[in-house]
Amino acid sequence: MLSAVARRANFGFKCSHAAPLARHVSNAKQFSVTRQKNSYIAIALGSVAAATAVAGKWSWLQCQGPPEGTTEGEEAGVNEVVKAAAEILCASKRACLATLDSTHPRLRIVEFQFNQDLTKLWICTNRATRKVQQLCAQDQVSVFVFHEDSLSEVELVGRASVTTADFAQGKWPGDDWYMFFPEGPQSPRFLCIEIAVERIEVVSVGHAIALGEDPGHWYPPAALVQGLNGWALEPPCEDRVRKLRGQGASVGQEATPLAILGTLNPGKMEACQLCFAEWPHLNYDLQGISVPSNVSEQPIGLEETMLGAKNRAKAAKQSVGNARFGIGLESGVVIVDGIHFDVCACSMYDGERHYVGLSSGWALPTKVSQTYMDVGYNKAFSDLGIPPDDTGAGVLGQLSGGVASRPKQMKESIQMALLQMQNSQLYTNA
Numbered sequence: 001m002l003s004a005v006a007r008r009a010n011f012g013f014k015c016s017h018a019a020p021l022a023r024h025v026s027n028a029k030q031f032s033v034t035r036q037k038n039s040y041i042a043i044a045l046g047s048v049a050a051a052t053a054v055a056g057k058w059s060w061l062q063c064q065g066p067p068e069g070t071t072e073g074e075e076a077g078v079n080e081v082v083k084a085a086a087e088i089l090c091a092s093k094r095a096c097l098a099t100l101d102s103t104h105p106r107l108r109i110v111e112f113q114f115n116q117d118l119t120k121l122w123i124c125t126n127r128a129t130r131k132v133q134q135l136c137a138q139d140q141v142s143v144f145v146f147h148e149d150s151l152s153e154v155e156l157v158g159r160a161s162v163t164t165a166d167f168a169q170g171k172w173p174g175d176d177w178y179m180f181f182p183e184g185p186q187s188p189r190f191l192c193i194e195i196a197v198e199r200i201e202v203v204s205v206g207h208a209i210a211l212g213e214d215p216g217h218w219y220p221p222a223a224l225v226q227g228l229n230g231w232a233l234e235p236p237c238e239d240r241v242r243k244l245r246g247q248g249a250s251v252g253q254e255a256t257p258l259a260i261l262g263t264l265n266p267g268k269m270e271a272c273q274l275c276f277a278e279w280p281h282l283n284y285d286l287q288g289i290s291v292p293s294n295v296s297e298q299p300i301g302l303e304e305t306m307l308g309a310k311n312r313a314k315a316a317k318q319s320v321g322n323a324r325f326g327i328g329l330e331s332g333v334v335i336v337d338g339i340h341f342d343v344c345a346c347s348m349y350d351g352e353r354h355y356v357g358l359s360s361g362w363a364l365p366t367k368v369s370q371t372y373m374d375v376g377y378n379k380a381f382s383d384l385g386i387p388p389d390d391t392g393a394g395v396l397g398q399l400s401g402g403v404a405s406r407p408k409q410m411k412e413s414i415q416m417a418l419l420q421m422q423n424s425q426l427y428t429n430a
Helices: 002-010 018-025 078-091 130-137 165-170 175-179 235-244 266-278 302-319 366-375 377-382 394-399 406-422
Strands: 032-036 039-043 095-100 105-110 120-126 140-147 152-162 190-204 211-213 222-227 230-233 258-261 285-288 325-336 339-349 354-358
Touching (some): 078 222, 078 230, 105 130, 120 130, 130 152, 130 190, 140 190, 165 190, 258 266, 258 302, 266 325, 302 325, 302 339, 302 354, 325 406, 339 366, 339 406, 354 406, 366 377, 394 406
Parallel strands (some): 258 325
Antiparallel strands (some): 032 039, 095 105, 095 140, 120 190, 140 152, 152 190, 222 230, 325 339, 339 354
C-alpha cells in the first residue's frame, strides 16, 4: 500500500520527499491533542493517507532535498526541519500570502514555487493585482502553508520584490495558466514575485514536530532564521524537538547566550564579530535577523540615527525571546559647520534598557554632500565612480586604501556601547 501511495505521490512533479511524507502520515485515522505538565503535545495515533494531497499535475514544483552541511546524526538539526518544511510545501498545492496595505494586512490564496534550500519563493500573478502595489510599497510579507492530512503548517517570512520579465518567463507555471494569460509568459500582464525568505516556522504532527508550550507563552517547536552561513535553528527549538524525540534536553555546558543583530548585512555582522573578539569575557552566539529601523532611509542628525539603532535593537530582542540582548546599528549623517559627516550609532537592548555608543565620523565628499539627499547615499557615490560596497568595506575602505573600513567604523560604536554595558552601575538608564 505504501509503495502505491509513494508512486502516486510522485506523479506529476519532482518531489523526493513524497514517500517520507506518506510514511509519516499513512494508515492513520485519527489523532488527539492532550495537555500534560502545562504543555500541549500533539500525539499522532496515525494519520490519513497523503496520496491524494500530493498527487496531481503540479509539475512546476521542484523539491530536490535539503542542503548539506550540518553534523551527521543531529536528528533535531537544521536539515531535519528544512526537509520537513520542503515535504509539506511539496504536498501543498497553494498557500496564503499576507501583504500590508496602508492600514491592514491583506490575505489571498496563491500558487507558489520554491528553491532547494527554501531561501527563495516565487509567486506568479497579474501585474494589476493589489498585492503587487502593496509589496512595492511595503516589502515585508508572510506565506502560510497548511497541509491538512499531515496536520502540518509552515510559515515563511521574508521580503518580496518583483523580478525582471525575462526571469518571470522562466517561472511560467504551465499550460493551465493560458486561461489567465492567453499570450503566455510573454504577456505584459504576467509577473513574478520573488520572496527572500528570512524565517521559517514549522509545526507538524506528521513529521513529529508538534511540541508546544502552554499558550500563555507558546513558542513554535521549530523555527529557522537566516544568517550569514545559511539557516540556523533557534536554540529553544532544538531542546523541544529533542524532548519530542525522547532524547531529553541538551546536556553538557549551559547554552551559549544569544545576541541578535538587527540586520543580515555582512558588513555589520563583521563589525560585531571584530568587536566581540577583542573583549575577553564576551561569549555570545551572534545571529542576524532582518528588522526595520522605522526611521528615514537616510537618517540625518544624531537623534534620528540613534533612534534607528534603538529601534533595531529592540525589535531584534523582541523577535527572539530568549536572546540575551538585541543589537542595533544605524548609519547616519551629522552636519557640522556645513560639513556632512558619516557616523554610526549602536544600541544594545537587554529588554529593559539601551546601552549606546557612537563611532568617529568622516567627511563626505563635497559632491556627495550636495546630491545624496536627492539621489540616495549609494547612488551619490556611484555617480562619482566609487562603488558603494555597502555589505563590505564600504566607500570608506576604498577611499582610505584599506586602512579604514565601514565595519571598523561601526566596530567603534559597538565598543562604546559595550563599555556602557560592562559598567552599567556607573550609568543611569539610557
